[in-house]
Amino acid sequence: MQILxxxxxxxxxxxxxxxxxxxxxxxxSVAALIEVLKSTEHSKKFILGGGSNMLLTQNIDALVxxxxxxxxxxxxxxGDDVIVEAKAGENWHDFVLWTxxxxxxxxxxxxxxxxxxxxxxxxxxxxxxxxxxxxxxxCEAVERSSGTIKIFxxxxxxxxxxxxxFKNEAKEKYVITSVRFxxxxxxxxxxxxxxxxxxxxxxxxxxxxxxxxxxxxxIRIRQSKLPDPKxxxxxxxxxxxxxxxxxxxDRFYANHPEAPFYEVDKNTYxxxxxxxxxxxxxxxxRIGNTGVHEKQALVLVNYGGATGNEVFQLSQRxxxxxxxxxxxxxxxxxxxxx
Numbered sequence: 566m567q568i569l570x571x572x573x574x575x576x577x578x579x580x581x582x583x584x585x586x587x588x589x590x591x592x593x594s595v596a597a598l599i600e601v602l603k604s605t606e607h608s609k610k611f612i613l614g615g616g617s618n619m620l621l622t623q624n625i626d627a628l629v630x631x632x633x634x635x636x637x638x639x640x641x642x643x644g645d646d647v648i649v650e651a652k653a654g655e656n657w658h659d660f661v662l663w664t665x666x667x668x669x670x671x672x673x674x675x676x677x678x679x680x681x682x683x684x685x686x687x688x689x690x691x692x693x694x695x696x697x698x699x700x701x702x703x704c705e706a707v708e709r710s711s712g713t714i715k716i717f718x719x720x721x722x723x724x725x726x727x728x729x730x731f732k733n734e735a736k737e738k739y740v741i742t743s744v745r746f747x748x749x750x751x752x753x754x755x756x757x758x759x760x761x762x763x764x765x766x767x768x769x770x771x772x773x774x775x776x777x778x779x780x781x782x783x784i785r786i787r788q789s790k791l792p793d794p795k796x797x798x799x800x801x802x803x804x805x806x807x808x809x810x811x812x813x814x815d816r817f818y819a820n821h822p823e824a825p826f827y828e829v830d831k832n833t834y835x836x837x838x839x840x841x842x843x844x845x846x847x848x849x850x851r852i853g854n855t856g857v858h859e860k861q862a863l864v865l866v867n868y869g870g871a872t873g874n875e876v877f878q879l880s881q882r883x884x885x886x887x888x889x890x891x892x893x894x895x896x897x898x899x900x901x902x903x
Contacts, residue, residue, distance in 0.1 A: 566601065567590065567591075568590045568607075569590070570588055570589075572586045572629070573585055574586055574625065577631065579801075580619075580799060580871075581794070581798030581867050582622075582867065582873045584624045585624045586627070586628075587625065587628075588627070588629065590628060590631065591633050592631060592634065593635070593654075594634070595634065598630070598634075598707055598740060601628070607628035609626065609628065610627055610628045611627040612737075612740050613631045614632050614680065614681045615656070615680035615681035615684055616680075617684070617800060617801065618801075618898070618899055619899060619901075620800065620899050621873045622872070622901065622902060623874075623902070630740070632653050632681070632683055633654040634653045634654040634655075634683070635652050635654050636651070636652040637649065637663055645752045647747075648745055649745065649746050651682045651743065652683075652742065653683025653741050653742050653744070655682045656681060656682075657675075657678055657681055657682050657685060657690075658678065658679070660672075660682050661675060661676050661780070665776055665777055665780055668751075669748040669749065669776075670748060671695075671700045672695075673777070674692055674693040674779060675690060675783075676783045676784050677783065677784050677788070678801070679800075682744050684741070686704050686724075686744060687729055687732060687741070688727055689727055689728055691726075691727070692783070693759040693761065693762055697724070698719060698722070701745070701747075702718075702719060703716055704717050704743065704744045704745070705742050706740060706741045707739065708738065709738055715739065726808065753776050757774065757779065761786050765782035765786055766782050769782065789860070790861045791864060792858055792864065792866060797858075797866050797868070798871070800899045803863060803865045803880060803897060804863055804895045804897060805838065805896055805897070806835050806837055807893050809835075809893070810833060811832050811833070814826070814833075814836075817836070817893065821891070824840060825840055836893065838863055839863040841893060842883055842887060842895075843862040847862060847886070852875075854868050854870045854871035855867055855871040855875045857879075865879060877903070880897060883895075884896075
């Protein structure tokens with residue numbers, strides 16, 4: 566296990582922010598992870614996965630552990646269902662494509678989401694009517710303080726909207742090493758409830774879609790709206806969609822009847838943050854080396870050479886303007902490292 570010094574993290578985060586790690590180590594086995602966590606040589610340790618949901622604003626004066634655990638395997642098959650395990654370092658989209666190649670359904674709506682499998686439960690990633698919590702059985706994690714292995718069931722993860730126990734009481738206490746999913750090997754339960762998927766399938770002339778058809782539709786939708794991080798640095802959706810109580814929603818809607826919304830339940834409503842940001846005039850706006858993407862106002866981008874602080878300052882300006890214009894607080898979906 567080699568520990569390197571003064572390593573640039575530019576290629577390890579999808580924003581392409583060029584900051585340095587004072588020390589860096591690639592982790593390729595759980596045993597190595599446990600060993601380095603127990604080591605007292607470096608008191609400060611920083612866990613790095615796919616780097617897709619973070620904004621680095623400064624150099625990391627710590628031992629950065631790059632979790633690069635690889636492997637996919639079928640754990641069990643029972644009737645229509647199959648349990649599949651993916652190690653934390655597996656690229657999420659590559660893993661989705663693997664499940665589709667095996668004829669396993671359940672992840673097709675989550676195609677092309679950036680990042681690695683190990684960070685997916687932290688964020689409870691979701692798209693087009695499906696969230697990770699709908700398909701995850703459990704995840705294995707190593708406790709950072711003791712090096713002991715713990716299994717978290719779906720319920721124990723305390724999933725919420727882009728939220729989990731790993732962002733709250735268990736924040737920075739565990740390193741996820743693998744995730745297990747319950748998928749369908751036959752009789753796939755398709756979810757085409759989102760209008761965008763239905764419209765895309767219609768454009769493709771598909772009336773009886775397969776799991777592969779839905780995946781292709783989702784990929785086409787995402788590619789039409791979202792920039793490729795390999796071309797234009799970004800972290801996908803930077804902000805969460807705000808959820809309002811019925812009282813706050815009624816007051817908001819009375820002033821803005823043109824606003825799109827989604828009824829979560831009879832007491833809560835979700836407002837698209839992208840719409841709020843666009844109404845504030847930020848869509849397509851460029852400030853120095855950073856800006857808001859021209860096709861999707863939820864996406865902040867690095868046009869090249871932007872610092873993490875520049876992106877962070879832009880995000881603050883957006884939050885302040887949305888609050889001023891609509892009285893709504895939008896919060897970051899991205900983990901900001903300051």
